[in-house]
Amino acid sequence: MSARQYHTGHIRNEIIDWINFDDDDPYLAKTPKSLRGINHPATRRLILPQRYVDCMFLAKLENGKVRIEATDWPAFLYDPAKADLDDVEQGLFTGDLLLHVFFAIFFGKSSALTGKFRKNSVADRNGMRKVTGRNIAYAAVQARFGISIAEKWDALDGHFNYADFYTEIVDFFEDYPDDKSVVDLLEWWNEYVPCFFYLITNSFDYSQTGLWAQKWM
Template identity: 30%
Template sequence: MSHVEDQQNEGNTSEMHADGDSEGSTSHIKNRLDGGNVQPQQSQAVAAHVQALQRRKIAQLEEKLEALQSGRAVKERQTVWYVAKERAIRRVITLFDSIEDLVAKNDRRYESEDPDNTIEQDRLQIGYATLARTLPWFFKKGSEMEYEEYMHMLKMLRQGADGTRADDTSKLKTLISEWVNREFKLVSLVDPDDKHSRGFTHDVCGKLLCPAELDWNSPEVKAGIRNHSDGYIVTDLSFPTYLYDKYTTNPDDLEEGLFKGKILIQGYKAVFTSPSLAKDVDGDGDSADVISNNRQAKKSLSRIKVKKHVAQIIQMEKVTPRSIAYIACQSMDGDFDYEQFWRTIVDFFERAPGREAQRRVERLLKWWTRKVFGRNRQGELSDAMKANMSVNALARQREQCDDTVFDSP
């Protein structure tokens, strides 16, 4: 009995252990199942963390892209601005020298102990002074910039310079053909795209390009120039006829009418103002005021973008010697040294041999300014002339009258 009970007790104990094991197993399984739920939760958390990182990276990339685009936009605006300003350098300051050359040669001039300057050095010095007047911001900006930024500015300016002459030459080639065809009422029209209808092969074009000291009407001269015969080579040592008023020259006074040629003036106005204003240059220019008219147009159309012409962009209100020389170099043909030809014209204006010659140059430049810009002549009045005009005369009279009353008993 006792043995049986012990066995039963052992069995019960075994069952209890079995039950206990069962419960332990169940609990273990439950824990495993619960542990199995932890892995998906962790995966979700990791995924959320990765998405958050990605969003932050995207936001950072968007900020960088915005900054790059903003910087690119600034550089593009800078490029456009510099290009516009550099065009003034070729047209007004120097056709061939770079800004770096003007600055460097000016510095060397002041460092040199030699008091005597060559013609070339004087010409460069005037170019440097013209640069300072035309682009006064250049030296201030340059002094404030780091080297790389300064070099970038020079690069942008050079880009504008490289295209200036080519653009103007291309434009004037077409316009001059139209002007010649219209003025001379040609049957055999000048074709800007056909070399055989331009230059010395064409009778009218040949007349305009013929050296002032030669007579194009002479068959011998005409044949000599066309055949490049000795004594008829067209070089930079001759002023072409198109530079002269009415395209005629006085062999005994080659300065008479020089730089008053109609096509030269038309070319100037087409480049510095507009091609439409170049159509009519027969008047003296006193009845129009190009600068004032453009200012009025800008004010009246304040909400509409008004296109500025070159003279406005570079704040040019007077015709200058170097700008005339620039236009004169656009239309030549032959065995020409354009650089020397440009220097010859510049020297004509800037190196007058005496006082009377200088006065003639000043009168010629004033004539040009009225012709191109139609400016009023207030700037030409002397102090004595201004003093005798009614406004100033009345002011003096009133003052004198007041003083008389004050001094009377």
């Protein structure tokens, strides 16, 4: 089993526990996966492109008049408190669900909500010492598949191409690595994930550190 298959299998069920539901959202069971995507309001809010949040777009999507492609950043990539429809980069790659999935992949499922990890995590085994755009892109792909209706992994989800999605995110970080917005974003991630600098310890509780406490506590 590949690493991608392993992570896909674990995240597809656990991701439901990491979604922020509104009070009036109907219950969403972990199975079948066909209930996700645009079929449930909570996953619909996350999987639709950030700039298309109105019901008219949803109607056009269901009628096949528009389509979602890899260049359409899904809303889960954004922190809704910072997102700005007039600025596609505002709040990008700081969304709650993206962060939960990132921690689950690199530090174990329990870290997604608790802020704790132990040695022998993926990050530890691979000697990771900083967050890169490729790490974020991988987590984004897993998150997007997790909230989709697809039961089995496929590089294509309708017109949405996961390989292109991954590449688009990597290019965002690597095409202009010295751009201030890119530098600031990676600095934010590497401040937000201080446990990268404590991998030699047996256990580190980063729920007690600044950015984690500000966002989750």
